Amino acid sequence: MNDKHLHHIFTIVSLIEKHMDGTLTAEEQKNLFEWLSEPANKALLNDVLQPGSLEKFEESYQSIDTLAALTRFKKRYELKQRGKTVSIFKWVASIASLIAIVWTFGWLMYERKDSPTELGKIEYTSLSHDIEAGGNRALLTLADGRTISLSEGQEGILIKNGEITYQDGLTEVMELSDNDVEEFVLTTPRGGTYAVTLPDGTKVRLNAGSTLKYPSRFVNDERFVELSGEAYFDVAKVEKPRSNNREPVQIIPFKVKTKGQLVEVLGTEFNICGYDDESDVRTTLVEGSVRLRSADNYVSSVVLKPGQQGIVRDDNTEISVRPVDTEIYTAWKDGFFYFNNMPVYDLMKQVEKWYDVEVEYKASIPKETFSGKIKRSTSLMGLLEILQVSTIAVKLQDKKLIVY
Structure with a gap:
C-alpha cells in the first residue's frame, strides 16, 4: 500500500467516523456521498460496518507497534484544517482503534475484488430535501x-x-x-x-x-x-x-x-x-x-x-x-442506531419513529438485512446513504418514504 493510498484511507476513515458521530460539515458530507456513489465503495463500507468485522483482523493488527506506526505517519503527513496544522493524534481519539480500522479498511479496499452487487438508488424530491434527526x-x-x-x-x-x-x-x-x-x-x-x-x-x-x-x-x-x-x-x-x-x-x-x-x-x-x-x-x-x-x-x-x-x-x-x-x-438511549442483520421492516419502524416519516411499500417488503452502528444525530439522507447497500430503492416525498 503506497503513500497515496494510505493518505486516502485515512481521509475516508475520518469522514466515516465523523458521519457516525454526526459531526460532518456540509462539504465533508458531500465528499463522503461522492465516494459512496461507487457501488464497490458502498459494499466495502457495508463490510466494515458488519458487527465483529474488526475483530476478524485482530490477530493481524495486534502485532503492529501502533505508536511507532503513527509516529512514522505523523512525520510524513500533516493534515491541514482551516489553515492550521493538526496532528494525526488529535484526528482520532484512539490510536489502537485507528490502526485497526485503517488496517482493516486498507486490506478490504485494496485486496478484495469489487462487489458484484447491483446497488439501489436514493431519490429525493429536491437536492436540498432532507429530514433532520429527532x-x-x-x-x-x-x-x-x-x-x-x-x-x-x-x-x-x-x-x-x-x-x-x-x-x-x-x-x-x-x-x-x-x-x-x-x-x-x-x-x-x-x-x-x-x-x-x-x-x-x-x-x-x-x-x-x-x-x-x-x-x-x-x-x-x-x-x-x-x-x-x-x-x-x-x-x-x-x-x-x-x-x-x-x-x-x-x-x-x-x-x-x-x-x-x-x-x-x-x-x-x-x-x-x-x-x-x-x-x-x-x-x-x-x-x-x-x-x-x-x-x-x-x-x-x-x-x-x-x-x-x-x-x-x-x-x-x-x-x-x-x-x-x-x-x-439499548443503544438508542446512548444516541445510536445499532443494526445487526436487521430486516428492512424492523429498520423502517425505527426510521418512522425517529424521523417522523411515513414508510410506504410499493411492492412486497424487501428481504435484505442491514448491519451497522450509527449516531442517531445523523439526518435521514445521511442514514440512508450509509445503509444503501442493497437492491432497495427509496424515494422521499415530503414526509413519506417510499420503498420500491
Missing part, C-alpha cells in the same frame, strides 16, 4: 389536563423537594402540591426523546413516540408506573421503613405495566419496548433481576437474568426468553 422533545400533561411543552434545550426533568425542575437542577418547571398525589403523563412525539427522574430517584428515558404515566410521589410502599412505547429504566433501590434495626431490610418493588405484561423489579437496569403498532413486547435486562408477568391475570411469569430478553406476544400468554446482546436493544 431531538429532545416532550409534552408533560398535568392532573387537571393542562399541558407543558418541555424545553428542547434540556434532556429531561427531575421531581424533587416538592417541585419539578429540568435536569440541570436550576430551571423550575412547576411546584407540586404538598398534600395531593398528582398523576402526570410524559409523552414524546415521533422524533422526540426525553428523560425523567422519578420521586424515588428512578431514572427513565423515553424513546420516540412513547408515554409514561407516573405519580408526583409514591405512597403506601408501592412504586407503580405505566408505559406505552419504549423506555430504559434505571431503578433506584428504596427500603421499606423499619421500626427497629433488627427487622430485615426489604426493598419496595418497582412495577411497570405495559401492553401485555407487568414487570416487577427491586433495583436494576432494563429496557422495555412495547409499542401499540408492534405485536411483541420485549423486555431486555442489562443488570439486576426482573420478573415478567403476562397479561393472563399475571399468572404466567418468568425471572430474567442479565443478558436475557423476555418476549410477550399479542396472541400468546406464554413468555419466551432468549439470550441477547443487550447493546443492540
Whole structure:
C-alpha cells in the first residue's frame, strides 16, 4: 500500500467516523456521498460496518507497534484544517482503534475484488430535501389536563423537594402540591426523546413516540408506573421503613405495566419496548433481576437474568426468553442506531419513529438485512446513504418514504 493510498484511507476513515458521530460539515458530507456513489465503495463500507468485522483482523493488527506506526505517519503527513496544522493524534481519539480500522479498511479496499452487487438508488424530491434527526422533545400533561411543552434545550426533568425542575437542577418547571398525589403523563412525539427522574430517584428515558404515566410521589410502599412505547429504566433501590434495626431490610418493588405484561423489579437496569403498532413486547435486562408477568391475570411469569430478553406476544400468554446482546436493544438511549442483520421492516419502524416519516411499500417488503452502528444525530439522507447497500430503492416525498 503506497503513500497515496494510505493518505486516502485515512481521509475516508475520518469522514466515516465523523458521519457516525454526526459531526460532518456540509462539504465533508458531500465528499463522503461522492465516494459512496461507487457501488464497490458502498459494499466495502457495508463490510466494515458488519458487527465483529474488526475483530476478524485482530490477530493481524495486534502485532503492529501502533505508536511507532503513527509516529512514522505523523512525520510524513500533516493534515491541514482551516489553515492550521493538526496532528494525526488529535484526528482520532484512539490510536489502537485507528490502526485497526485503517488496517482493516486498507486490506478490504485494496485486496478484495469489487462487489458484484447491483446497488439501489436514493431519490429525493429536491437536492436540498432532507429530514433532520429527532431531538429532545416532550409534552408533560398535568392532573387537571393542562399541558407543558418541555424545553428542547434540556434532556429531561427531575421531581424533587416538592417541585419539578429540568435536569440541570436550576430551571423550575412547576411546584407540586404538598398534600395531593398528582398523576402526570410524559409523552414524546415521533422524533422526540426525553428523560425523567422519578420521586424515588428512578431514572427513565423515553424513546420516540412513547408515554409514561407516573405519580408526583409514591405512597403506601408501592412504586407503580405505566408505559406505552419504549423506555430504559434505571431503578433506584428504596427500603421499606423499619421500626427497629433488627427487622430485615426489604426493598419496595418497582412495577411497570405495559401492553401485555407487568414487570416487577427491586433495583436494576432494563429496557422495555412495547409499542401499540408492534405485536411483541420485549423486555431486555442489562443488570439486576426482573420478573415478567403476562397479561393472563399475571399468572404466567418468568425471572430474567442479565443478558436475557423476555418476549410477550399479542396472541400468546406464554413468555419466551432468549439470550441477547443487550447493546443492540439499548443503544438508542446512548444516541445510536445499532443494526445487526436487521430486516428492512424492523429498520423502517425505527426510521418512522425517529424521523417522523411515513414508510410506504410499493411492492412486497424487501428481504435484505442491514448491519451497522450509527449516531442517531445523523439526518435521514445521511442514514440512508450509509445503509444503501442493497437492491432497495427509496424515494422521499415530503414526509413519506417510499420503498420500491
